Amino acid sequence: MNKLLDKKQLDIADRSWLAKNGRPLIISGPCSAETEEQLISTAVSLANIGSIDVLRAGIWKPRTRPNAFEGVGETGLKWLKQAGKETGLPVCTEVANARHTEQALKYGVDMLWIGARTTVNPFSVQEVADVLKGVDVPVMVKNPLNPDLELWIGALERINQAGITRLAAIHRGFSSFEKTLYRNVPRWEFPIELKRRFPDLPVICDPSHIAGSRELIGMISQKALDLEMDGLMIESHISPDSAWSDAKQQVTPTALKRLLSELVMRNKTAENPSFSNRLEELRCQIDEIDEEILQGLDKRMKMVHEIGKYKRDNRVTILQVERWDAIVKQRKRVASALDLSEEFTDHLLRILHKESIKIQTKVMNLSPVGV
Incomplete structure (x- = not known):
């Protein structure tokens, strides 16, 4: 039997890439890299906030229907690295298959994440994992579209077995046929159970994809922090209303700065002995x-x-x-x-x-x- 499965644990040996002093990791950037100017302008504005740890941008965009904007492709990787160079921020993007992974590594992308549409397919995840063997980069895995905890864990295990120990999960909510307040229903019990089963695994929340609208991002972000999640991935665009994808769920860097300043960082416990009693x-x-x-x-x-x-x-x-x-x-x-x-x-x-x-x-x- 595989060592990881037998232990029922993931080998999370390195958490050094996470934010320090108990502060949540903040990942932000546009849903999609559209033009070099748009990406770098957004990146510079985000860097000026002072609390952004990682710059994100979608290079390949899996769309439900054909003829929709599916990302600029490899060209965007050059822009992303340039944005990182100008801001001093590490950069990350989504990879969905072996070719994406190879290209992202070729251009020196600092971190990768696997999207919800890829997580649902173990063959696709394994394809990415095979490319990552012998590579030392942080990798984050979003939950699958449907609420299937074992499928999520399976994807994490595949990446972990490739030798990736800087590993994290991203909670982005789950698709639902029912009309709800959210774009993707949070189903908070799933990331909570994931944290219970794998206490060393960092879990990052993606409020943008849960919300589907910028008005709900602050509330969802606060909920995530109250549940002791390790970070937030929030989409930000220099001009969100004109974004080429997911315009309604992106915020300006200025709005993001205000949102982050309003979040309450709570302690896990209180120093007052009477509180504990x-x-x-x-x-x-x-x-x-x-x-x-x-x-x-x-x-x-x-x-x-x-x-x-x-x-x-x-x-x-x-x-x-x-x-x-x-x-x-x-x-x-x-x-x-x-x-x-x-x-x-x-x-x-x-x-x-x-x-x-x-x-x-x-x-x-x-x-x-x-x-």
């Missing part, structure tokens, strides 16, 4: 309540099992739509009276209903005793 008390209470909830759920599912047997023995269908509709309405009224959000209640009820159907289906497929 009180926090521990509250956590103990939550532990006790969680245990009560789990015991209650156990009782509920055992009751569901009995109902399944009763339905089976009397040849009654599992799903009773009218009953379920009445349950949802009644539970939501109770939840509202308790100040629980409708969204949370709806999500919880769906999970309970799904598990109940699963249990009753299993019971239905068992023959009654003595038959």
Whole structure:
């Protein structure tokens, strides 16, 4: 078995490329390199902010439909390196295949990231990983388009197995058919679980792609920092309204400076001993309540099992739509009276209903005793 898979850990041996003194890494630049003037003007303005650590720009742009702007290609790598030279900032770009990777390394791009559309395809990720063998550059991997944690981890493992130890994940949200406030739904539970499973792995948030609109970037950035993410990748353009791609989610360097200044950097803990004592008390209470909830759920599912047997023995269908509709309405009224959000209640009820159907289906497929 592969060493990494057997250890269930990634080999993150080097975090020196991250920002120092507990400050989040800030990566910024235009969604796309459009012209040399546009890229360098944006880069110089960002450098003047003083808090930008890495300059980014898309050289190749994977578009859903043909005939859309798909990036300037190799020429843009020259502009990107020149922008880095003029500002003193390291530069990074997205690579989607072996050719992109080879060209980016040829021009001395300092950091690379693998986009969401590439992460979904293990063959493409492996193609990039093969080129990276023997190369010492930081590589960041965005989450796949769909909420699949194992697919995300698999891409990280492939790059890690190529010998890349300066490795990070980028949380950019997930595609959804439903219309929501966001371009890509955050689903914060996924990066949280990734951090839990791989505590040494830096996780960077991409508020621009989660938001889809510049008005939401500040709020999402603050949420990411409150969840102890290690950095932010925010798209910035010297004239965002005229950008050739993703115009609505880019901000000017001036707006970015203001946004960053308004972010609150919170401590992981407080120095006040009474804070720690009180926090521990509250956590103990939550532990006790969680245990009560789990015991209650156990009782509920055992009751569901009995109902399944009763339905089976009397040849009654599992799903009773009218009953379920009445349950949802009644539970939501109770939840509202308790100040629980409708969204949370709806999500919880769906999970309970799904598990109940699963249990009753299993019971239905068992023959009654003595038959």
